[in-house]
Amino acid sequence: MAHGDVGLELGARVAGALRRGLGVEITPVEAVVRPSTREGADYQCNAAMSLAKRIGKAPREVAQAIVDHLDAADMVEPPEVAGPGFVNLRLRDEWLRARAAGLLGDPRLGVPAAEEPRRYALDYSSPNVAKEMHIGHLRSSIIGDAVLRLLRFAGHEVTPHNHLGDWGTPFGMLIEHLVDEGHSADTGISDLNRFYQEARAKFDADPAFAERSRARVVALQGGDEATLTLWRELVGESTRYFQKVYELLGILLTPGDIYGESFYNPYLDAVIEDLDAKGLTTISDGAVCVFPPGFANREGDPLPLIVRKSDGGYGYASTDLATARYWAAERGMSDLLYVVGMPQAQHFQMVFAASRQAGYLTDAHTAVHIGFGTILGEDGKTIRTRAGGSVKLVELLEEAVQQAAKTVAERSSLDSDRQVEVARAVGIGAVKYADLSNDREKDYVFTWSRMLAKEGNTSVYLQYANARAHSVLRKAGQEPAGEVLITEPAERALVLKLLQLPAALAATVEAYAPHKLCAYLYEAATAFTAFYDTCPVLRSDVPAETRASRLVLTKVTSDVLTLGLDLLGIAAPHEL
RNA sequence: GCCCUCGUAGCUCAGCGGAUAGAGCAGGAGCCUUCUAAGCUCUUGGCCGCAGGUUCGAGUCCUGCCGAGGGCGCCA
Numbered sequence: 001m002a003h004g005d006v007g008l009e010l011g012a013r014v015a016g017a018l019r020r021g022l023g024v025e026i027t028p029v030e031a032v033v034r035p036s037t038r039e040g041a042d043y044q045c046n047a048a049m050s051l052a053k054r055i056g057k058a059p060r061e062v063a064q065a066i067v068d069h070l071d072a073a074d075m076v077e078p079p080e081v082a083g084p085g086f087v088n089l090r091l092r093d094e095w096l097r098a099r100a101a102g103l104l105g106d107p108r109l110g111v112p113a114a115e116e117p118r119r120y121a122l123d124y125s126s127p128n129v130a131k132e133m134h135i136g137h138l139r140s141s142i143i144g145d146a147v148l149r150l151l152r153f154a155g156h157e158v159t160p161h162n163h164l165g166d167w168g169t170p171f172g173m174l175i176e177h178l179v180d181e182g183h184s185a186d187t188g189i190s191d192l193n194r195f196y197q198e199a200r201a202k203f204d205a206d207p208a209f210a211e212r213s214r215a216r217v218v219a220l221q222g223g224d225e226a227t228l229t230l231w232r233e234l235v236g237e238s239t240r241y242f243q244k245v246y247e248l249l250g251i252l253l254t255p256g257d258i259y260g261e262s263f264y265n266p267y268l269d270a271v272i273e274d275l276d277a278k279g280l281t282t283i284s285d286g287a288v289c290v291f292p293p294g295f296a297n298r299e300g301d302p303l304p305l306i307v308r309k310s311d312g313g314y315g316y317a318s319t320d321l322a323t324a325r326y327w328a329a330e331r332g333m334s335d336l337l338y339v340v341g342m343p344q345a346q347h348f349q350m351v352f353a354a355s356r357q358a359g360y361l362t363d364a365h366t367a368v369h370i371g372f373g374t375i376l377g378e379d380g381k382t383i384r385t386r387a388g389g390s391v392k393l394v395e396l397l398e399e400a401v402q403q404a405a406k407t408v409a410e411r412s413s414l415d416s417d418r419q420v421e422v423a424r425a426v427g428i429g430a431v432k433y434a435d436l437s438n439d440r441e442k443d444y445v446f447t448w449s450r451m452l453a454k455e456g457n458t459s460v461y462l463q464y465a466n467a468r469a470h471s472v473l474r475k476a477g478q479e480p481a482g483e484v485l486i487t488e489p490a491e492r493a494l495v496l497k498l499l500q501l502p503a504a505l506a507a508t509v510e511a512y513a514p515h516k517l518c519a520y521l522y523e524a525a526t527a528f529t530a531f532y533d534t535c536p537v538l539r540s541d542v543p544a545e546t547r548a549s550r551l552v553l554t555k556v557t558s559d560v561l562t563l564g565l566d567l568l569g570i571a572a573p574h575e576l
Numbered sequence: 577g578c579c580c581u582c583g584u585a586g587c588u589c590a591g592c593g594g595a596u597a598g599a600g601c602a603g604g605a606g607c608c609u610u611c612u613a614a615g616c617u618c619u620u621g622g623c624c625g626c627a628g629g630u631u632c633g634a635g636u637c638c639u640g641c642c643g644a645g646g647g648c649g650c651c652a
Binding site for chain 2: 032034036037038044046049050052053059082083084085086126128165168169261284285286287289295296297298299300303304305306308309310311313315316317319341342343344345346347349371373374380407408410411412413426437438439441442443444445447449450453454455456457458460461463464465467468471472474475476507511515516519522523526529530532533534536537538539540554575576
């Protein structure tokens with residue numbers, strides 16, 4: 001039972017009124033019906049003012065025409081014109097009650113599925129083989145995963161792909177080091193960071209080793225089978241490690257989603273030839289370049305995308321062009337999404353521009369760089385360990401779980417096994433929510449005390465509200481069913497908020513902006529706790545119909561919170 | 577030097593061209609014989625960086641300036 005955005009539904013009614021009253025055609029979106037903060041108004045229509053000039057009438061006159069011709073008596077109370085030409089709309093309680101009751105048992109909670117599903121290729125996470133994941137991979141993994149869940153729920157086909165750094169010059173020294181170590185079974189590379197650093201140190205100190213490493217790169221790229229076997233071992237070990245991190249973080253990526261740099265390697269020559277055949281390439285200082293229009297360097301000269309280095313090697317521009325071509329042309333995707341930090345914004349603009357020049361992307365395709373800001377330490381600078389190194393992701397997550405466990409131990413009455421699970425849900429949820437609840441394009445400050453706070457706009461607040469709802473449901477001794485009644489203001493406010501999930505999700509998906517969903521969920525949780533506070537459900541003096549109605553509202557609220565948290569990749573335990 | 581992003585309450589952040597700019601934290605005052613107080617209610621606190629412009633209407637759009645961060649050819 002999909003209903004969608006209440007504001008758009010009202011917008012459609014307003015559009016009808018304008019057509020009948022003034023012969024003006026507008027779309028429901030153009031009716032600009034928005035939730036109102038005014039006393040007594042649930043929504044307000046702002047269309048009259050902007051239309052006034054266009055049709056040569058006074059704003060209030062237009063507003064009055066909307067009011068006079070509005071066919072929405074089933075939905076709203078008789079509307080009124082206010083101020084310079086606002087039309088204030090108050091939903092009828094009967095309508096709210098029926099809608100709210102319709103949410104019970106609806107797995108989509110009123111959210112319609114996309115009418116025209118699209119095919120998305122979503123690039124996120126992208127760690128490097130033979131390197132431990134660090135805090136720099138956190139945002140891409142968390143945001144990308146949320147986008148994946150959100151788009152899928154919206155009814156689209158989404159193919160995630162993990163662009164592993166699994167190719168290039170460092171692998172010469174890594175493989176050579178693996179050979180030196182006399183690697184067998186599970187010794188040697190399980191500590192990835194140490195392994196990488198050892199190889200690096202040897203490369204810098206030992207010219208003979210460096211020479212062997214360079215030869216090894218050539219062997220690797222030449223397809224030498226013995227070398228490839230060792231390389232696969234490195235990749236395999238890393239993949240197993242990434243999978244553990246993803247599992248800890250609750251990220252949906254699997255080994256099957258890996259499309260590393262090596263995957264695109266066989267396509268690179270063809271891409272360069274193709275660009276060349278289309279007359280897009282220029283040789284500059286020995287490098288093969290594409291100059292997409294509109295980009296300049298510091299001297300004001302055209303800025304190149306170097307598709308083949310002067311030494312004949314390939315850089316990330318080549319790989320990214322091959323990636324675009326592969327997903328759009330070979331896999332038939334309509335939309336290419338890249339969850340990569342903001343500093344790469346210009347690079348992606350250039351890659352997209354060149355891809356369009358080359359015809360890899362057409363008007364039927366969209367390509368979006370879902371950029372994100374940097375995680376800052378409490379000093380406002382890029383976060384680092386005291387030693388100045390990058391913060392290891394696993395250590396950070398373990399600390400989050402540990403800190404959460406302390407609070408859980410103080411508060412929870414669950415047995416210790418279940419407390420472990422709850423601490424994980426709370427700790428990991430806190431890290432994810434702190435990230436997702438900020439506008440992704442901005443930098444944000446990573447603060448333990450704030451993200452794990454026992455109060456305020458945190459994941460714990462949402463999880464706690466949900467747990468309280470479940471507690472009521474557990475103790476009710478009856479299944480939620482029946483009519484929804486509205487007697488208390490808190491009940492009305494909650495119903496109104498629950499019906500805004502479709503609008504919140506639509507806004508979230510449209511802008512790939514999970515923080516909009518976070519804001520909505522926090523409002524919903526706030527509305528619920530106010531309801532919880534003033535509207536007893538199970539108390540003996542509550543009439544049976546009221547009890548049943550409130551159980552329905554409690555159930556729908558917990559469904560909304562659980563779904564919302566799930567779309568963010570955050571667990572919603574029934575008990576804390 | 578050019579380009580991009582960001583400047584909103586003491587702090588951390590929302591804010592879709594619309595009415596008197598909202599939350600959380602911190603500060604102040606209250607609320608547990610009652611479904612989880614990780615909660616609720618009330619309250620203090622704003623030249624929306626500055627200056628122009630567009631508009632019936634600007635925190636939001638445009639221009640300039642100031643401040644912070646990032647990018648600007650063979651790392652990815």
